[in-house]
Amino acid sequence: QSVLTQPPSVSGAPGQRVTISCTGNSSNIGARYDVHWYQQLPGTAPKLLIFGITNRPSGVPDRFSGSTSGTSASLAISGLQAEDEADYYCQSYDSSLSGWVFGGGTKLTVL
Amino acid sequence: EVQLLESGGGLVQPGGSLRLSCAASGFTFSNYAMSWVRQAPGKGLEWVSRITGSGGSTYYADSVKGRFTVSRDNSKNTLYLQMNSLRAEDTAVYYCARDRLWGSVDYFDCWGQGTLVTVSS
Secondary structure: OOOEEOOOEEEEOOOOOEEEEEEOOOOOHHHOOOOEEEEEOOOOOOEEEEEOOOEOOOOOOOOEEEEEEOOEEEEEEOOOOHHHOEEEEEEEEEOOOOEEEEEOOEEEEEO | OOEEEEEOOEEEOOOOOEEEEEEEEOOOHHHOOEEEEEEOOOOOEEEEEEEOOOOOOEEEOOOOOOOEEEEEEOOOOEEEEEEOOOOHHHOEEEEEEEEEEEOOEEEEEEEOOOEEEEEOO
């Protein structure tokens, strides 16, 4: 059971916009610890997608964006493409666990 | 080009031991903290352990504390994870990842391809 809660799955048609939530508590996101996001394509290692809530590494398209509010963070993907079909994970730090934590992951299906 | 290459995975019996290695190249290894992250079959990511660039400080998830030991040899650009008293629930792909500090929380900007550890009799 992850301390950061994500929906198991989301879906959308090509060109649409989807959001993936990441809900924490006062020991992690609510304590203003930064949130980062990763994309894991089938059969591959995770890849950094968003760092520091809103920043994209070089090469990540601006269709991907992040935000936070209170004890939650969100990843938004606009202009969905077939290549976006993957698992997405949020990551932060938890002071009560004294460790780095991941969300349970969300599988994005492009219809 | 930054590269991380894990090795040492395999099949081990419950209660056994295994040492994983992660060979780094393309960056000044000693300047970066490093982490191990694992992924059980069909499951999500779980942070396992972290070591600072100098090797002077180490951190562990509660699930492996007292059983796993992270270390590094900066002269060989290699990260290690010694795993003892292995359990079935340790079965996973183990990734090494480079840490970057951003604000209050590290993120993992480069990942290896992973090595599979299977604990079974």
